Amino acid sequence: MTRTICLNADIGELPGQNGRAMDRAILDVVSRCNIACGGHAGDETSMSQTLKAAKARNVIAGAHPSYPDQENFGRVSMSMSSEDLKDTLRQQVRTFLSIARDIGAPVEHLKPHGALYNDAARDAGLASIVAAVAREARLKVLVGPPDSELSRAAAEFRLSYLPEGFADRRYQVDGSLMPRSEAGAVLSDIKDQISQVMEFVDNGSVQVATGERVQLKVRTICLHGDTPGAIQSALTLRAALHAHDIEIETPAL
Structure with missing residues (x-):
């Protein structure tokens, strides 16, 4: 029996036509995409071009807002009032949806992107802000880590939730991502990435930094489109999934 998995990618993050070319290439592989809304990367031009590319390939698009911090690519936690954070996320999403319309x-x-993704996974208040912005924008689905504050906020705001795992990131024993600042946090070897994805798909688990296996039931796998060799890695992963009779598609929510 053929199994399925959703592959998603964070895109619209690299500048210029080289960035858009990389986006188009990875859109040929995935079934969902998360497009930068200007907080950590992207502008109206990149949003427009990336949305057009996703539409042409029937890839489901999503908003990918973040802390307003392009200097650090949204990867540094920021101390903001709840209202200020909600305002910036709301503005990012509104701009994106206006272009999409x-x-x-x-x-x-x-x-959510980067540090906001990790912070909201642990902090119920931040998770509620993210979910509230999605609900206000009439977006039906929230994507984030399994069994997290984001998953609980999605239920509170009556949103569907798509639990996500990463092909190229090492996990910690509590199920969270290992900080990028630590050695070994990013899996650069495609064989390691394939092994991790197959562990997710076959067993609903992942081998963490300590060597233990932790249960993490995911329904979508994220591929990063801004790392060296990302396109070749994505193509190789797709071929490996197909070799195991696993089709790439978006699950019904």
Whole structure:
């Protein structure tokens, strides 16, 4: 029996036509994408071009807002009032959705980026802000880590939740991502990435930094589109999944 998995990618993050070319290449592989909304990367031009590319390939698009910090690519936690954070996320998402409407590109989900993703996974208040912004924008789905404050906020705000795992990131024993600042946090070897993805798909678990296996049931796997060799890694991973009779598609929510 053929199994399925959703692959998603964070895109619209690299500048210029080289960035858009990389986006188009990875959109040929994935079934969902998360497009930078200007907080950590991207502008109206990149949003428009990336949404058009996703629409042309029937890839479901989502908003990918973040702390307003392009200097650090949204990877540093910021201390902001609840209202200020909600305002910046709301503005990022509104700009993105306005462009999507002009293009006629459907947008279904929201996935926070970087430090906000990790912070909201642990902090119920931040998770509620993210979920509230999604709900206000009439987005139906929130994407984030399994069994997290984001998953609980999604239930509170009556949103569907898509639990996510990463192909190229090492996990800690509590199920959280190992900080990028630590050695070994990023899996650069495609064989290691394939092994981790197959562990997710076959067993609903992942081998963490200590060598233990931790249960993490995910329904989508994220591929980063801004890392060296990302396109070749994505193609190799797709081939490995197909070799195991695993099709790439978006689950019904």
